[in-house]
Amino acid sequence: MLKIIDKYILKRYLATFSVMLLMFIPIGIIIDVSEKVNKMIANKVPFKEIAIYYFDFTIYFANLLFPIFLFLSIIWFTSKLANNTEIIAILSSGISFSRFLRPYIIGATAVSLFALLMGFFLVPSASAGFKNFRYMYLNNSGISGMRDNSDVYRQISDDEYIYVSNFNNVSKVAFNFSLEKFKDGKLLYKINASRLKWNPKDSTYTMFNYKKRTIGLLDDVFEKADKKDAKFNFDLDDLSPVVFIAETLSYGELTSFIEKERKRGSSNINTYLVVLYKKYSIPVAAFILTIIAVSVSSMKRRGGMGSNLAIGILLAFSFVFLDKIFGVLAEKSSFPPIIAVWIPNIVFGILAIYLLRNAKR
Structure with a gap:
């Protein structure tokens, strides 16, 4: 019975997350095309270049926004379970709330490992293509604007x-x-x-x-x-x-580059370190946001799914806000980059522990 429940929840976890990505990425592409199509036509951009750009665009923004997509998808399907009284039935059968979380943690592990590998190897290449295209064809600044x-x-x-x-x-x-x-x-x-x-x-x-x-x-x-x-x-x-060089390097290249720049006394070293530390912090955020999402949406509320989604959107954008604020703070000041990058995870980690205790009660 337990294995059946695990498979059921894990399947919903991964399927809802995948559907969320497949829904929002095309919307992002359509919005981007509507904004940039005139410049693309004016600059006579080859169709092949456009196709490669939107492939890179998909990878770049999926990596950038995956914590939000993951968070909202968990709230969505967990709220449906709660509204259908499926969670009450599961817990009433003698399964503890901690045991109920197991398939969510397994799902978060799979998504985090995938995000980690993407951040190490695939995202840097996509970032290079995405940024180069924008400077060459959309910003009217060419190579000089990249540097x-x-x-x-x-x-x-x-x-x-x-x-x-x-x-x-x-x-x-x-x-x-x-x-x-x-x-x-x-x-x-x-x-x-x-x-x-x-x-x-x-x-x-x-x-x-x-x-x-x-x-x-x-x-x-x-x-x-x-x-x-x-x-x-x-x-x-x-x-x-290149002003965005750190974002275009794989993990090994980035660590070597940072060491080289540190010896040179580069003034941009904090910017490079923020990029490096985020490769680890973003996958860890998947676990924290998963626990928060389950804790928030596992109870049946008067407002139903809409109430849970409203809370989820507020928390998701609060996470993004903290991440951006402290990232810029580290890049533009002497604030330690490793602390700046991990502060959102620490704050929301404490929130996750608090919400999880309340949910268990």
Whole structure:
């Protein structure tokens, strides 16, 4: 009997969640098409590119909104069970509320593992395609809009720093370039150039109006040239970093990238860490939201399913609100990213424990 009930609830859990996704994603696509169709036609976007974009769009938004879809789908079918007095019948047969939760936890585990794998491997690729398409065809900013082209200041090694005031992605030319080399906190030399041009044939850079000042014990040594070729230990992307790069990297690539940026003293390290920590926090949210949804909707209320859905929508958007607020706070301030990312789960975890105790009573 218990196995039959488990299969019945688990089947409803997964089926309702799948139907919820299949219902809302096409609606999202239709709304997006209605808003963007004029720009797509004006920019003569190939149909193949549009098809790939909406495939990436589906994965990107399914991952972004899956906690809400999961939460509402559980409230929906659990409220139907409660209204049909099926939950009363199950509990009256001697099954405890904790045992009643088992198929929900199994379902949450399956969904969380799927979301975790998607976040590690599939979502980054979809995010890259989604973002690139928007910049190329919809935002009218092209490649330059994807990249941080102005006032780029980066640490390229433990003791070397570069700066460019602007970088042209088409001509591969940086302006007002400078490189500073330190040792034990003291400046060894500084290189300046009005322009820095990338040479793809031999992976070198050409500096125009080249100047170098080497700091000496008594006198400094100056070197000048109208043009000078050199090799540097930084990549072309270091002169024009992609603003959403962290979202497009798989888990292994992201951890390596963060370590590299941490050594460089990147000012965007908190943004990258938020992306990394969310890969874990979002799947964990599935368990918390599942417990809250069951606790809220397992009792038969006067308002019926509508009352439960209203409570569910309020809680779901409160979760999203907290997630966004603390995510932005971590990215724009010195607030620890790991705490900011996990605060919504902690707050709603406490709420889940409270609601679960009340539901058991």
